[in-house]
Amino acid sequence: MKTKICIVFIIIFFAAGALYAQDIRKPTAAGGFYPDKPEELRGMIKSYLAEAEYRQFDGKLHAVIVPHAGYVYSGKVAAEAYRQLEGKKYDAIVIVTPSHYESFLEISIYPGDGLKTPLGVVNIDKELAEKIEKSAEIVSFSKRGYGQEHSLEVQLPFLQTVLPNTPVVPLVMGYQNFSFSYTLGTALGEALKDANVLLIASSDLSHFHPYDEAVRMDSEVIDAIRNYDPFLLSQNIFSRRWEACGGGPIVAVMVAAQVLGANSVEIMQYANSGDVTGDKSSVVGYVSAAITSKPPKSQQYSGEEREILLNIAREAVENSVRGKALPPLTSLPGPLTRKSGAFVTLKIDGTLRGCIGEVFADKSLAFAVQSTAVKSALKDTRFKPVIEEELSKLEYEISVLSPLRLLENTDEIVLGKHGLLLINGNYSGLLLPQVPVENNWNRQEFLAYLSLKAGLPQDAWKYPNTMLFLFSAEVFGKDKM
Numbered sequence: 001m002k003t004k005i006c007i008v009f010i011i012i013f014f015a016a017g018a019l020y021a022q023d024i025r026k027p028t029a030a031g032g033f034y035p036d037k038p039e040e041l042r043g044m045i046k047s048y049l050a051e052a053e054y055r056q057f058d059g060k061l062h063a064v065i066v067p068h069a070g071y072v073y074s075g076k077v078a079a080e081a082y083r084q085l086e087g088k089k090y091d092a093i094v095i096v097t098p099s100h101y102e103s104f105l106e107i108s109i110y111p112g113d114g115l116k117t118p119l120g121v122v123n124i125d126k127e128l129a130e131k132i133e134k135s136a137e138i139v140s141f142s143k144r145g146y147g148q149e150h151s152l153e154v155q156l157p158f159l160q161t162v163l164p165n166t167p168v169v170p171l172v173m174g175y176q177n178f179s180f181s182y183t184l185g186t187a188l189g190e191a192l193k194d195a196n197v198l199l200i201a202s203s204d205l206s207h208f209h210p211y212d213e214a215v216r217m218d219s220e221v222i223d224a225i226r227n228y229d230p231f232l233l234s235q236n237i238f239s240r241r242w243e244a245c246g247g248g249p250i251v252a253v254m255v256a257a258q259v260l261g262a263n264s265v266e267i268m269q270y271a272n273s274g275d276v277t278g279d280k281s282s283v284v285g286y287v288s289a290a291i292t293s294k295p296p297k298s299q300q301y302s303g304e305e306r307e308i309l310l311n312i313a314r315e316a317v318e319n320s321v322r323g324k325a326l327p328p329l330t331s332l333p334g335p336l337t338r339k340s341g342a343f344v345t346l347k348i349d350g351t352l353r354g355c356i357g358e359v360f361a362d363k364s365l366a367f368a369v370q371s372t373a374v375k376s377a378l379k380d381t382r383f384k385p386v387i388e389e390e391l392s393k394l395e396y397e398i399s400v401l402s403p404l405r406l407l408e409n410t411d412e413i414v415l416g417k418h419g420l421l422l423i424n425g426n427y428s429g430l431l432l433p434q435v436p437v438e439n440n441w442n443r444q445e446f447l448a449y450l451s452l453k454a455g456l457p458q459d460a461w462k463y464p465n466t467m468l469f470l471f472s473a474e475v476f477g478k479d480k481m
Contacts, residue, residue, distance in 0.1 A: 023112030027152040029318035030118050033070045034157060042069060045161045047139055055084060055266065059294035062257040063199035065225065066158075067251055067286035068097070068151040073273045074204070074286040078158060080268035081288035083164045090198040093159060093168045094132070094188065095444040096249035097152045097202040099145035104174030107184055113139035113371075114168065117153065119160045125167035128197070132169060136187035140181060145172035151202045153245065156438050163198075176248030178234050182406060182467065185230070185252040187199070188240040189259025201253035203246025205285030211274045217243060218270065218285040220362070223339055225289055228265050230254040231401035232360050233471060254291065255406060259350045260405060261293045301400070305333055306476045312366055313344050313373035313396050320374045321386055329366045340365040341401035343432060344373040345477075346386070348393045359421065363405060369398060397477030407468040410461075413443055421469040422454045422461060429454030433473050 031370040035044060048071075067074035071410035109129050111170040132140050146152075152170050159166065173180065178228040188199070204219045209355040211323035221242050224233040230251045237247035244250060254265075268288040274280035301309070314347060315327050342365060343357025358368045373396075386394070407413070413420070429450050436446040451460035460466055 002254055011194050017344035017346060022114065022251060023118075024109060024114045024121055025112060025146055026152055027117050027438055028148050032342065033150050035071075037117050040159065041118050041157055044075065045079070045157055048075050049086070049161070051084035052079040054086070055268075055290070055382050057084075057266070057290065057292045057441055058293065060261070061198070061263070061292050062086075062260055062262040062289040063201065063253050063289055065203065065287065065291070066155060066288040067204050067288065069273070069284060069286060070411070071154070071179075073276050073284070074271075075289050077269050077271050077286040078155075079288075081290060082158045082162050082326070084268070084290055085198070088163070088198075089196070090163060090166055091196045092128050093163065093166055093198045093200060094171065094192070095127045095152055095155055095168055095200045095202060096171045096184070096188075096246075096252050097149070097155075098176060098246040098249060099172050099174045099243065100151060101148050102145050102174065104144045105138075106142065106144070106174055107136075107139045108146070108172045108174060108437045109139065109146045110143065110146055110170050112143075115153070115156055115168070117156045117160065119157050122156050123161060123167040125169050126196075129169045130165075131261040132171070134192050135191040137169070138183055139187065145461050146170075152392035153223065155202055156202060164263065173248045173252075177238050181230075181234055181248045182255055183409060185255025185447075186408070188257060190253065192256065194388045196430070199253045199256055199291075199383070201246060203244050203250050205272075205287055206243040207245065207284050208282045211272065211280030211283050213283050214272055214274075214283045218287070220285055221271060222267060224361070225250065225254070225287070226260070226265050226267055227361060227403055228254065229361055230265065231404040232362060235360065236362070238245050244457045245365070251321065255465050257291045258405060259305075259408065262291045264289045264292050264294050266292065299469065300337060300474060305335055306335060306398075308333070309369050309398055310396055310476075310478050312370050313398060314394075314402060314465060316370045316373040316380070317346070317386065317394065318382075319379045320378060320389060320393055321388055326370060326374070329364075329370065332366050337364045337415045339363060340368060342368040343473075344376045344401040345397040345432075345460035346367060346376050346392065346398070347395040347397070347438040350395070353386065353394065354383055356380055357399065359401065359404070361401070365400060367470075389406060395477065398432070399475045399476065400471040404469040404471050407470040410443065410447065410468070412470065413446065415441070415443060415446065419473055420450050421471070421472050422450050422456075422466060423469070424454065424456060424460060424466040427456050427460075429456075431453070432475075434475055438473045
């Protein structure tokens with residue numbers, strides 16, 4: 001009998017020792033950002049979820065974007081995204097968050113066994129974590145960024161409620177810029193191919209602006225997210241024209257999801273702290289969004305809409321050349337008021353006379369056409385400005401651009417369908433889809449001339465630090481209007 005008791009004691013001792021040896025991150029935001037009492041926490045989350053709307057998506061849900069402020073401020077907005085996860089099954093969840101309290105030149109994965117909240121421990125998927133860590137040099141196992149960080153922790157109780165017992169891989173971005181975000185995004189996309197994994201980007205929007213100014217600023221970010229334009233988002237957030245403390249995580253997750261087949265974003269809800277407190281003097285913005293894949297829809301513009309755009313271009317050129325004010329852009333069809341990049345090409349007898357465009361979709365399509373038409377006529381430094389005697393001879397061609405997408409493999413390039421943007425440090429060059437067809441180039445020649453257009457050697461598209469972006473364009477025109 002004594003021997004049996006001794007054996008039981010040894011088993012309990014070693015089991016307790018093994019449990020004690022686990023590396024579990026303890027919560028630091030409980031009692032501040034969210035309740036530290038389990039029942040109160042569960043009740044708050046369930047009440048938020050009960051108020052949220054459940055949506056049916058046409059395709060697979062790859063990722064969500066959620067805020068990370070205190071629950072009383074952003075919990076209802078976050079719940080709109082988490083409500084969509086109820087009833088779904090994922091093998092793991094990858095959460096990408098910013099670091100608010102510590103800056104470091106890497107993206108850290110917590111090297112322990114789990115992450116604790118008042119609702120229990122969320123296990124870390126170590127096998128997947130190791131695969132992601134090996135996918136990019138900027139990713140490493142480290143506890144940097146996990147000290148007092150709340151942007152990860154506040155997501156966990158929601159996940160424990162809607163996706164219980166699902167392991168996670170946490171990534172904290174100690175540094176956010178264009179390169180880090182795209183490198184992480186492509187690495188995650190490659191590492192997660194053929195895996196049943198959900199991606200989460202944790203971010204708030206603008207911070208501490210008056211209510212109306214915050215709404216205006218946040219609408220720019222939300223439009224870029226809705227239009228699935230991580231390139232535009234990254235250019236404006238990392239240049240500090242727009243604000244989102246987790247801009248890097250948003251871009252990385254959008255890029256990763258795109259690699260995995262996502263092509264659409266649905267905005268769940270937008271609000272700011274002023275909507276909760278009533279104090280609109282200085283607010284913080286929040287958005288929740290779902291990133292999905294669904295059958296592509298035709299983006300073609302109607303004949304009437306094309307005619308309106310061509311008239312806008314013609315009137316803009318004629319008025320500017322004659323020194324008159326530009327016509328106001330009023331009473332336009334809805335599609336022409338949406339933000340889009342565009343190029344206006346001018347020719348005379350088939351010979352190029354001017355071509356300038358807006359790559360970034362940060363203006364309405366109508367305004368982009370109007371402004372680029374004027375620049376093509378008067379500001380293209382390759383040519384003298386258009387004069388009044390040439391107006392009747394001009395041929396107009398408009399190219400409406402899709403958002404830019406990182407090119408994974410040059411075999412994807414379809415001549416005549418795809419245009420390309422090359423970026424290498426401070427060098428960049430862009431060629432429209434019609435250019436290789438007009439010049440009878442093959443794919444290799446297209447890439448070589450693109451490199452030369454950027455002011456680089458013709459093989460620069462092969463350089464390791466070169467990034468290639470793909471876009472399509474809807475092209476239409478009219479001769480001698």
